[in-house]
Amino acid sequence: xxxxxxxxxxxxxxxxxxxxxxxxxxxxxxxxxxxxxxxxxxxxxxxxxxxxxxxxxxxxxxxxxxxxxxxxxxxxxxxxxxxxxxxxxxxxxxxxxxxxxxxxxxxxxxxxxxxxxxxxxxxxxxxxxxxxxxxxxxxxxxxxxxxxxxxxxxxxxxxxxxxxxxxxxxxxxxxxxxxxxxxxxxxxxxxxxxxxxxxxxxxxxxxxxxxxxxxxxxxxxxxxxxxxxxxxxxxxxxxxxxxxxxxxxxxxxxxxxxxxxxxxxxxxxxxxxxxxxxxxxxxxxxxxxxxxxxxxxxxxxxxxxxxxxxxxxxxxxxxx
Amino acid sequence: xxxxxxxxxxxxxxxxxxxxxxxxxxxxxxxxxxxxxxxxxxxxxxxxxxxxxxxxxxxxxxxxxxxxxxxxxxxxxxxxxxxxxxxxxxxxxxxxxxxxxxxxxxxxxxxxxxxxxxxxxxxxxxxxxxxxxxxxxxxxxxxxxxxxxxxxxxxxxxxxxxxxxxxxxxxxxxxxxxxxxxxxxxxxxxxxxxxxxxxxxxxxxxxxxxxxxxxxxxxxxxxxxxxxxxxxxxxxxxxxxxxxxxxxxxxxxxxxxxxxxxxxxxxxxxxxxxxxxxxxxxxxxxxxxxxxxxxxxxxxxxxxxxxxxxxxxxxxxxxx
Numbered sequence: 136x137x138x139x140x141x142x143x144x145x146x147x148x149x150x151x152x153x154x155x156x157x158x159x160x161x162x163x164x165x166x167x168x169x170x171x172x173x174x175x176x177x178x179x180x181x182x183x184x185x186x187x188x189x190x191x192x193x194x195x196x197x198x199x200x201x202x203x204x205x206x207x208x209x210x211x212x213x214x215x216x217x218x219x220x221x222x223x224x225x226x227x228x229x230x231x232x233x234x235x236x237x238x239x240x241x242x243x244x245x246x247x248x249x250x251x252x253x254x255x256x257x258x259x260x261x262x263x264x265x266x267x268x269x270x271x272x273x274x275x276x277x278x279x280x281x282x283x284x285x286x287x288x289x290x291x292x293x294x295x296x297x298x299x300x301x302x303x304x305x306x307x308x309x310x311x312x313x314x315x316x317x318x319x320x321x322x323x324x325x326x327x328x329x330x331x332x333x334x335x336x337x338x339x340x341x342x343x344x345x346x347x348x349x350x351x352x353x354x355x356x357x358x359x360x361x362x363x364x365x366x367x368x369x370x371x372x373x374x375x376x377x378x379x380x381x382x383x384x385x386x387x388x389x390x391x392x393x394x395x396x397x398x399x400x401x402x403x404x405x406x407x408x409x410x411x412x413x414x415x416x417x418x419x420x421x422x423x424x425x426x427x428x429x430x431x432x433x434x435x436x437x438x439x440x441x442x443x444x445x446x447x448x449x450x451x452x453x454x455x
Numbered sequence: 456x457x458x459x460x461x462x463x464x465x466x467x468x469x470x471x472x473x474x475x476x477x478x479x480x481x482x483x484x485x486x487x488x489x490x491x492x493x494x495x496x497x498x499x500x501x502x503x504x505x506x507x508x509x510x511x512x513x514x515x516x517x518x519x520x521x522x523x524x525x526x527x528x529x530x531x532x533x534x535x536x537x538x539x540x541x542x543x544x545x546x547x548x549x550x551x552x553x554x555x556x557x558x559x560x561x562x563x564x565x566x567x568x569x570x571x572x573x574x575x576x577x578x579x580x581x582x583x584x585x586x587x588x589x590x591x592x593x594x595x596x597x598x599x600x601x602x603x604x605x606x607x608x609x610x611x612x613x614x615x616x617x618x619x620x621x622x623x624x625x626x627x628x629x630x631x632x633x634x635x636x637x638x639x640x641x642x643x644x645x646x647x648x649x650x651x652x653x654x655x656x657x658x659x660x661x662x663x664x665x666x667x668x669x670x671x672x673x674x675x676x677x678x679x680x681x682x683x684x685x686x687x688x689x690x691x692x693x694x695x696x697x698x699x700x701x702x703x704x705x706x707x708x709x710x711x712x713x714x715x716x717x718x719x720x721x722x723x724x725x726x727x728x729x730x731x732x733x734x735x736x737x738x739x740x741x742x743x744x745x746x747x748x749x750x751x752x753x754x755x756x757x758x759x760x761x762x763x764x765x766x767x768x769x770x771x772x773x774x775x
Contacts, residue, residue, distance in 0.1 A: 138648070285762045289773045323759050326725040327682050328458070329770050355718035355755030356725075358675055359682040362647050386760025398675035405646040405676075433753075435675030439643050440706025442605045450649050453609040 139370040141409040144396055145178040146171055147349075148424065150214055151393060152379025154183060154192050156428045161195040165202040167423055171376065172206035174416040176396075180212040180373075181229070184220035200227045216248070218265045225269055233266045234275040234317070235259050235302055239295050240284035243321065247279070256301065263309045273311035276302045277349075282333070283324025285384045290324075292333055296340065303341070315345035317373075320360070322382050323353020323391075327363035334367040349373035350394045352433065353382050357394035358402055365408065374399045377421035377432035395434030397421050401441075407451025414441055459690040461729040464716055465498040466491055467669075468744065470534055471713060472699025474503060474512050476748045481515040483747060485522040490740050491696065492526035495732040496716075500532040500693075501549070504540035520547045536568070538585045545589055553586045554595040554637070555579050555622055559615050560604035563641065567599070576621065583629045593631035596622045597669075602653070603644025605704045610644075612653055616660065623661070635665040637693075640680070642702050643673020643711075647683035654687040669693040670714045672753065673702050677714035678722055685728065694719045697741035697752035715754030717741050721761075727771025734761050 187194035213229040215221050238244035241252045283289045306313050380392025397417040400410045421437040507514035533549040558564035561572045603609045700712025717737040720730045741757040
């Protein structure tokens with residue numbers, strides 16, 4: 136059980152966060168993404184190519200991507216839910232993962248995508264064909280509600296493993312190799328022991344497969360889950376600045392959203408894990424995010440404060 | 456590395472939480488403590504015997520303790536900072552630990568108690584004498600700012616260990632045996648690896664000593680720290696319902712306070728650790744606490760929701 140030497144945080148705030156807020160001004164979003172680009176983040180999910188009818192917050196996807204200042208070394212990403220969205224993404228200079236996505240919860244799949252998990256699975260061949268047509272290798276798979284679901288309860292691990300195997304096989308039949316799985320705890324169900332058991336089971340079965348986590352802090356276990364994952368050697372996490380994001384199915388509107396970028400970065404840095412991130416710059420962005428959405432966000436570090444005594448020396452440096 | 460089978464949470468919200476809020480109505484506090492008494496909590500710190508001149512929020516300590524309905528099996532506690540406070544506690548039917556308390560940070564000691572750590576240490580003989588006069592065995596020691604301090608930075612572990620040894624020796628010279636140490640992360644500095652290193656070092660040196668943690672979530676690492684402590688077998692934690700409490704030295708007024716009772720209980724229960732607590736009743740109390748203080752509190756579970764699918768079956772039960 137050794138912690139990794141470095142982690143890579145994938146910022147999803149501008150996409151997953153702002154999609155559940157009132158429509159924001161495009162120029163303000165451009166400024167915000169540009170500020171994020173100067174924090175040391177290497178991956179920023181900027182927007183989503185979805186129907187402006189259903190998600191007016193993302194209607195400015197093209198304008199936003201055209202307006203940002205692209206910092207060298209930063210990989211700009213966008214989400215998409217169907218082949219039309221993929222086409223738009225291809226036309227707007229974002230990096231694509233070639234990812235095949237399902238929900239581990241059938242009920243969530245129906246509620247969120249209007250399709251059962253089986254129907255979603257049967258669409259994957261179409262996705263593979265679309266990626267091939269665009270000359271993109273299929274390298275990744277993702278599962279929403281990997282750990283639990285407000286409508287179905289805990290997702291049994293054997294069910295997740297079976298789905299993973301099915302997708303790996305389908306990709307292999309098309310001559311593609313899945314190299315990474317992204318597991319999303321969409322509604323905030325995972326606990327640290329469940330994370331460990333899940334990661335260990337996957338690593339035993341597919342030792343070559345990278346595991347990337349997308350965690351939510353809905354019930355407060357987000358950073359404990361990150362710590363459990365770090366103990367298993369995981370090093371790639373989706374996070375959202377300030378703890379932007381949310382869950383439309385939480386008990387209370389404004390329930391905590393994605394795990395906060397600055398809190399996860401602080402956790403890692405204090406334990407001697409390199410994030411490549413400037414914590415003070417992240418706090419500035421978290422404060423900007425609060426101004427943009429006009430309410431307090433759940434991230435902690437901006438409120439607790441990055442004391443001068445923390446800045447020059449992390450605990451790991453003090454301990455040697 | 457085995458998790459404990461059960462944990463004991465010591466509720467400190469009515470004391471540590473309400474001392475930093477506007478003065479609340481005594482009857483409302485009585486109702487609130489009575490509600491807490493029906494959640495399964497076995498230890499509730501109700502109030503503090505301090506000067507009403509300095510802490511008007513606690514001026515009703517006697518009335519509050521006289522007014523509550525004492526639930527069988529619940530141990531009611533109170534804080535005190537000097538021998539006069541101890542006298543008042545003795546007269547009001549609260550359970551006392553016979554605890555000797557210092558701050559591991561000299562600067563925090565001076566700012567918070569107007570005395571250096573050395574001066575505080577030299578007062579301990581007076582405390583031992585006062586406890587003896589009251590026929591209370593000295594069994595516990597406590598350290599504020601055990602892990603870090605906004606004014607001094609990280610507390611070197613050898614310094615904490617030295618202070619611990621000094622107190623153990625002083626007590627032994629007076630014929631008393633320290634059985635438990637309570638380590639407080641008063642300003643929210645600890646990280647999980649620091650918790651582990653600290654616990655392991657103490658357990659190596661004093662294998663018989665119980666370690667009780669008092670953690671704050673100032674910078675978001677509270678529950679990750681609890682998980683690290685559970686992995687080392689610790690099972691006693693101070694928590695505050697709703698995440699009441701705060702830190703007068705945080706960057707922002709209203710920064711996250713103590714770790715939230717309901718979130719810690721949820722973490723434990725989902726991993727199969729018995730808390731003896733009724734999560735739904737805790738959420739009711741967290742909601743009551745928000746009404747009392749008139750603002751949103753940082754605890755997560757009340758906002759994320761205790762779904763019906765969580766209630767009958769924890770993840771551990773599903774996994775078997």
